[in-house]
Amino acid sequence: MIGKVWPLVIAAVSLGIDAYVLAGVLPDMADSLSTTAGAIGMGVTAFTAAYAVAGPFLSRRLAGRSTRTALLVALGAFNLGNLATALAPTLGVFLASRVVAGAGAGVLTAVATATAGALVADHERGRAMALVPFGLSTGTVAGVPLGMLIGDLVGWRGTMGFVVLIGVLSMLALALRSGTLPQLPASRRSDGSAVLRNPRVAGGIALSFILGLASLGLYTYLLPMADENGLHGWGFALVWAWGVGGVLGSGLIGRPLDALGPRRLMPVVPAFLLASFLAVWLFDHPAAWVIATAVWGASGWISVPVLQQALIRDHTQQAMTVVAFQMAAMYLGSAAGSALGSALLSGGVTADALPGWAALVAAGGLALAVLITRLTPRYAPTTAPDAPATRTSTPQRTPADSPCP
Structure with missing residues (x-):
């Protein structure tokens, strides 16, 4: 199963790093941009706000034509925002870059998780969808300390460059992935x-x-x-x-x-x-x-x-x-x-x-x-089937399995 969803896991790793790595290099960023740690902390707010808006309201529209295109566009925005963060000369550019990165991350998480679930049979859906938070947590645990180490060696811009590198690798993995991705139910008109x-x-x-x-x-x-x-x-x-x-x-x-x-x-x-x-x-x-x-x-x-x-x-x-x-x-x-x-x-x-x-x-x-x-x-629990027909079947309710009152 991991062979089907590993590009999505790599993308989640890059998101997990980016979501928390700023905390480790925040003082250096404040000194470099001649501002306060509190002002740099607003970047976390900008990222989170953009994430919260873009995920629910843009993911359906972007996925309307092609799942692969939606993932690549989201990753592209995410990487572009992080690259702009790495090169930001002023606080204003830094905050704007965090909005772009957050918007890309919000769409990426929603589309990647839904795609992971759609790539596998019903009895494997929990494992497949759990791999996205696994990537997020792995990026946080392994990537954030590594990013901080890079920051100590070459500065905070190098840390953000590291985040961009992981994001670009995930784009390449997704672009080169063999096979088609399932079309997700989407609408350009409905949010x-x-x-x-x-x-x-x-x-x-x-x-x-x-x-x-x-x-x-x-x-x-x-x-x-x-x-x-x-x-x-x-x-x-x-x-x-x-x-x-x-x-x-x-x-x-x-x-x-x-x-x-x-x-x-x-x-x-x-x-x-x-x-x-x-x-x-x-x-x-x-x-x-x-x-x-x-x-x-x-x-x-x-x-x-x-x-x-x-x-x-x-x-x-x-x-x-x-x-x-x-x-x-x-x-x-x-x-x-x-x-x-x-x-x-x-x-x-x-x-x-x-x-x-x-x-x-x-x-x-x-x-x-x-x-x-x-x-x-x-x-009724879904189990690994012997017959291929159950791969596309949906769980069936029985009279005793009705919702609790």
């Missing part, structure tokens, strides 16, 4: 926002925002939290524990997701996230923190494919739109979580208290996940 009228989809998108706010938002303050708990020398290990947990979680969740279905896994994800927050809030032992941050990273990244499968299970024709809204909500939640953490710290809350606040948010997410579970139809 797809009608899916938001479905209570389960709307609730799932809200849950993505909540989990992004709690998980990715709190991650911003992992090192200050560790310092407040006397774990100053453990910062590097904790960052890697979070990242390795995310890579392993997103890499291994595919088979359980196909076997058990998203309905059973939906409440488990925020439950483990809540448990990890409580652990780092209540304990200050290094081993407890390493284990908890690994579970935290795994739960955060696992939530992406689990939610996607729950929301598109009987909305396959709108998969691209649903994924676009879901990922946009997650990134917006991440930005909101970072801003909320900053506001709490400015208001006198100590860093070691932030996990307690995040636990409250995660508890709300758990309650919402239980509600979405009750709204999610039960389906």
